[in-house]
Amino acid sequence: MTTSHEELVLISGASTGMGAATARELAGRGYHVLAGVRRDADAVALKAPGIEPVFLDVTDAGQIEDVARRITTDPRRRPLRAVINNAGIAINAPVELLSMDEWRRQFEVNFFGHVAVTKAVLPALHTSGGRVVNISSVGGKVAMPTYGAYAGAKFAMEGMSDALRRELAPLGVQVVVVEPGGVQTEMTPHGIERAEKTIAGMTPTEQTRYGALLRAIINQAADFTKSGLPADRAGRIIADAATTRSPRARYTIGRDAAMLTRLPRLLSDRLLDRMMAANLKPHFPK
Ligand SMILES: NC(=O)c1ccc[n+]([C@@H]2O[C@H](COP(=O)([O-])OP(=O)(O)OC[C@H]3O[C@@H](n4cnc5c(N)ncnc54)[C@H](OP(=O)(O)O)[C@@H]3O)[C@@H](O)[C@H]2O)c1
Secondary structure, three states: OHHHHHHHHHHHHHHHHHHHHHHHHEEEEEEEEEEOOOOOOHHHOOOOOOOOEEEEOOHHHHHHHHHHHHOOOOOOOOOOOEEEEEOOOOOOOOOOOOOHHHHHHHHHHHHHHHHHHHHHHHHHHHHOOOOEEOOOOOOOOOOOOHHHHHHHHHHHHHHHHHHHHHHHHOOOOOEEEEEEEEEEOOOOHHHHHHHHHHHOOOOHHHHHHHHHHHHHHHHHHHHHOOEEEHHHHHHHHHHHHOOOOOOOOOOEEEEHHHHHHOHHOOOOOOHHHHHHHHHHHHHOOO
């Protein structure tokens, strides 16, 4: 067994939020973190002892190939302890109003991108007996209205992770899913900005059908995140999931996630519908 100082960890979406926090946490624990970013300025801001920024847009096949090559040609031949598939965007819109391009973009970033990164680094994980850590969400278990695309991609991530875990366990590679609840990051402000644009672009009929709903979702998301955990706390849990010797198949982040991810197993769909509607009601514009 090598010591942690001699191991690599790759994480996508490390410019802000949980990705940045996890990169700092793992570097502090002595790992060499390949931290995926998309902009020069983020690479400069992130660079630190134990953190090597790499350009990784998870929808860019060329960049994925370069990062996989960076791992297999590591000058010190360090093994890859884990890949943490963390990058993500949040698009909130009613199913009917979201363009097919936006539907596809949500899935390209939050699902297919992670499949592509995982496939590219699996040869290195087979060699190291390493680990895949997939960052899902409460939205991977419960789909609130206007979360069709986001939850769809996260449900896909959950299903793919179950299959992958069962494929790789006999081969000595572990697969772990992390399901955060509300965490204070850039995700909600960016998501709200997008949802405001959707509201602004609605026709009068669409406004009548969906305007108040999307406004309520924006208000609820803002509250949810305000009461969420700091990103550093989430980063510690993700770092544990990536490095603990015998990981669980799933970790939740936050008490909200621990409760919400269990509800679909405990309640009927109709009861869950009523509960969500009741929770959303106070957030509708007066
Ligand atoms: N915050 C929450 O409450 C919450 C709850 C449940 C699950 N999650 C999940 O947690 C993960 C991390 O999100 P976060 O909350 O830390 O949000 P965040 O601060 O917005 O971070 C998202 C990261 O993803 C990156 N990203 C976006 N598109 C990308 C692409 N095409 N290729 C590579 N990277 C890309 C962003 O990079 P740029 O800066 O370059 O855009 C950023 O580094 C996501 O998978 C999210 O779904 C978050």
